[in-house]
Amino acid sequence: MSTPTPDDLRLRMALVTEEILQRSPENVVEPTLERVRQVMDLMGDPQHSFRVVHLTGTNGKTSTTRMVERLLREMGLNTGRFTSPHLHDVRERIVIGGEPVDEQRFLDAYDEVLPFVHMVDERSQAEDGPRMTYFEVLVAVAYAAFADAPVDVAVVEVGLGGVWDATNVADGDVAVVTPVAIDHTRLLGDSLEAIATEKAGIIKEGAIAVVGVQEPEVMQILLDRADEVGATVQAEGISFGVLEREVAVGGQLLTLRGLSGDYRELFLRLFGAHQAHNAALAVAAVEAFVGGGEQPLTDEVVRTAFEDMSSPGRLEIVRRSPTVIVDAAHNPAGVTALVEAVRESFTFGRLVGVLAVMQEKDAETMVGLLEQVLDHVVVTRTSSPRAIRPDRLAEIAVAYFGEDRVSVVPDLPDALDTAAGLADDGGMTGAVLATGSVVTAAEVRMLLGVTGT
Incomplete structure (x- = not known):
């Protein structure tokens, strides 16, 4: 053979x-x-x-x-x-x-x-x-x-x-x-x-x-x-x-x-x-x-x-200028840990979220927690058929962020571009945080050419 x-x-x-x-x-x-x-x-x-x-x-x-x-x-x-x-x-x-x-x-x-x-x-x-x-x-x-x-x-x-x-x-x-x-x-x-x-x-x-x-x-x-x-x-x-x-x-x-x-x-x-x-x-x-x-x-x-340790998709910096971070947090406990870590480890002048969540998850609690650290949120969806519709996720986000701090961009690649532009308004210290599910983290990594694990 x-x-x-x-x-x-x-x-x-x-x-x-x-x-x-x-x-x-x-x-x-x-x-x-x-x-x-x-x-x-x-x-x-x-x-x-x-x-x-x-x-x-x-x-x-x-x-x-x-x-x-x-x-x-x-x-x-x-x-x-x-x-x-x-x-x-x-x-x-x-x-x-x-x-x-x-x-x-x-x-x-x-x-x-x-x-x-x-x-x-x-x-x-x-x-x-x-x-x-x-x-x-x-x-x-x-x-x-x-x-x-x-x-x-x-x-x-x-x-x-x-x-x-x-x-x-x-x-x-x-x-x-x-x-x-x-x-x-x-x-x-x-x-x-x-x-x-x-x-x-x-x-x-x-x-x-x-x-x-x-x-x-x-x-x-x-x-x-x-x-x-x-x-x-x-x-x-x-x-x-x-x-x-x-x-x-x-x-x-x-x-x-x-x-x-x-x-x-x-x-x-x-x-x-x-x-x-x-x-x-x-x-x-x-x-x-x-x-x-x-x-x-x-x-x-x-x-x-420990010096060699990595955990892809977990508060991982995948790009600079602007800084883009991905995190696979997909439930309230995970988002709580994420919020605490962002507050402790980073000092961004402006942090813009890219958020896509699965239908079966407690999106409302997750959004409420993220509001504590995000200056603006871009709601979108991943390729998963289980993803919450962006318009529905936007309704939840507006209740916490207000209309002025929420953008709705149905396609994830466009949402990432929008978030990067909004982060640039923060100058050199602007950043993007993409989160809400493992699929969100994976697809943003892929869009930015990061595939290593």
Whole structure:
């Protein structure tokens, strides 16, 4: 068989991506692990061939996942990383050794998984059930790729919730729970207790649960789950945390307390108090993973990993003159963290927002929070069919900003141009902040020629 050319690989990759997209989208969740578990069983359970650090929560999951993986990789481990959603290319979700899987490796894993996916689809449809979903197939591909590599450890972010999330066919040695807030109420429930109960499902027998700061009712649910399965809980503010934090050029200086040691004057190339807390969670999770929380990491490992840390689409500067920042905040808790970070880390003379939000989100609360830092907002929409219509979003924005501070530009490229022009009215200190969803951040990055992750 001849070796496929780069053009062959790109074409096949495009066809496979479209094939997977034809399945139920990842915001359609089937409350069962049965289908993905059947595929894993038919393949010989590849998810059990490597150790796992599993992460859930409402905000901060992707950044914390990237931090954990970077620390483990700095320790010399061959790592896998699974995150979602992606910004530009589905292969971003499946990372081995710090790099997204190449097209050949993705296609090899897909070809390995596909016969079993078809078998499970046929079984399910014979019982009037659905085919495997988009997300379930990607999880199967990721676990197959990690097993084939092979990786020493996979750092896995849930897609949604925990109990029924397809990633939960794997059992984490360490379960990380970032702060839990209200989001995805249609799928997870409309109370903190219901959402926390779903997310607690990643805490498995004998695991160490590393838990960020939580509301009391959430913490109680996590403690009850840990007690039920015989897991150990290490909580931020008690077992580990942020000791000192200082804003610095291009990021922040941190002193962190881990489970078994303190780490001083670390430069983190990310903005905001929320990223400092993500960093503390990551250090504690890695300590828990490599030594049960009983031996510190070396200062060199932590320092080098943090200096190299990135989290694309999270308060990321993607252009200068004027400065354009993108942030994937898509719920009130995320926007609250964004607003606090903007206030703390930047001193813009004029800040203009580009805002596009999904229909199922609490747009009104998000707009109200953003009004605190935006001088003007340009409402628009992304290419997603789930985006709120610009005229509807404008009605919400006018209620908070007033008519004079709201512009409606239906097409995102034109909206970005309009915002840049309005920011120029602030002179050299004018800037643009594009936010409201992951898709907003991704499409603005793409428009400005930024595709790296």
